[in-house]
Amino acid sequence: MKNEINAGSMADIAFLLLIFFLVTTTIDIDKGITVKLPPWSDEAPEITRLKTRNVFSVLVNAQDLLLVRGEIANIDELRENAKEFIANPQKREDLAEKPTRAIISLKNDRGTSYRRYVEVYNELKAAYNELWDEECQRLYGIPYDEDLPLAYRRAIKEKIPFVLSEAEPTAFGEEN
Amino acid sequence: MAHFVKKRGKSKPAISTASLPDIIFMLLFFFMVVTVLREGERKVRVVVPQATELQKLEQKSLVNHIWIGRPIEKFQSTYGSKPRIQLGDKFANEYDIPLFLEQHKIKVPEVQRPRITTSLKVDGDVTMGIVSDVKTSLRKAGQLKLNYSARPRQDNL
Numbered sequence: 001m002k003n004e005i006n007a008g009s010m011a012d013i014a015f016l017l018l019i020f021f022l023v024t025t026t027i028d029i030d031k032g033i034t035v036k037l038p039p040w041s042d043e044a045p046e047i048t049r050l051k052t053r054n055v056f057s058v059l060v061n062a063q064d065l066l067l068v069r070g071e072i073a074n075i076d077e078l079r080e081n082a083k084e085f086i087a088n089p090q091k092r093e094d095l096a097e098k099p100t101r102a103i104i105s106l107k108n109d110r111g112t113s114y115r116r117y118v119e120v121y122n123e124l125k126a127a128y129n130e131l132w133d134e135e136c137q138r139l140y141g142i143p144y145d146e147d148l149p150l151a152y153r154r155a156i157k158e159k160i161p162f163v164l165s166e167a168e169p170t171a172f173g174e175e176n
Numbered sequence: 177m178a179h180f181v182k183k184r185g186k187s188k189p190a191i192s193t194a195s196l197p198d199i200i201f202m203l204l205f206f207f208m209v210v211t212v213l214r215e216g217e218r219k220v221r222v223v224v225p226q227a228t229e230l231q232k233l234e235q236k237s238l239v240n241h242i243w244i245g246r247p248i249e250k251f252q253s254t255y256g257s258k259p260r261i262q263l264g265d266k267f268a269n270e271y272d273i274p275l276f277l278e279q280h281k282i283k284v285p286e287v288q289r290p291r292i293t294t295s296l297k298v299d300g301d302v303t304m305g306i307v308s309d310v311k312t313s314l315r316k317a318g319q320l321k322l323n324y325s326a327r328p329r330q331d332n333l
Contacts, residue, residue, distance in 0.1 A: 014200035021207035030233040032325040040315040110305035
């Protein structure tokens with residue numbers, strides 16, 4: 001008779017545990033749109049006059065409809081329009097003087113759905129991302145991504161800064 | 177030739193399974209390390225919207241979560257069906273946020289505190305009113321790094 005514990009069932013036990021962890025595991029990578037909020041200040045903001053050509057106003061109402069620079073717009077066109085506005089390749093009179101002067105102003109109602117808000121924000125962010133990518137390809141010949149050296153990223157963001165100003169939402173269509 | 181046949185007849189072709197438990201244990205430990213057991217119960221229903229410009233949240237210990245959505249059916253009789261905020265495992269109001277942030281902050285080493293990010297997990301059908309209130313509260317508390325949690329969009333690939 002051998003003086004040994006039979007280790008044959010060890011694998012079965014380990015399998016059971018393994019299957020338990022396999023089932024309970026949720027490998028969910030947390031992803032999302034990163035945003036930097038402006039610091040809070042109790043004083044009323046200084047009113048600065050901006051040239052209308054430098055402002056790209058986006059309004060989203062409680063019915064989730066868009067008003068871009070005073071005209072009803074479709075979300076599918078928002079990205080291209082924003083890109084053209086910021087870069088202004090044809091040097092048009094009614095678009096931004098240069099990317100550093102461009103300001104995107106976003107305003108929504110309290111009744112706007114979060115889904116639509118994120119969609120709009122996503123499109124505006126995408127416009128900047130595409131411009132950064134183009135600039136990066138032009139300057140360094142590599143695509144723009146998170147692994148880019150900080151100095152490169154700084155240089156690009158200095159040329160095309162991300163300026164998105166969010167106004168206090170208007171109190172329409174709040175659900176009860 | 178005969179030499180080979182003779183040899184094959186003699187040996188017992190059994191694969192040793194002695195290392196099988198070790199292999200399984202290795203897999204087991206991998207999954208044990210990777211597993212994040214859900215912290216607390218989800219009391220609001222949240223289906224985050226879809227987006228394309230996503231960024232990963234790197235360090236889990238530097239992230240705190242704020243959930244906004246309608247209470248799940250079990251709690252609708254007590255809390256109603258209006259969208260509510262969930263902090264940790266409790267229903268909360270926007271004025272509870274500073275304390276919640278502070279409680280998370282003290283667990284983080286001081287050097288890393290400026291890198292704390294708040295992940296907003298908001299249901300797509302919620303209106304912006306409550307989200308704006310939360311954002312105002314975060315700004316007042318000085319928590320400016322924010323992440324609108326979203327799923328990658330499938331149809332755009």
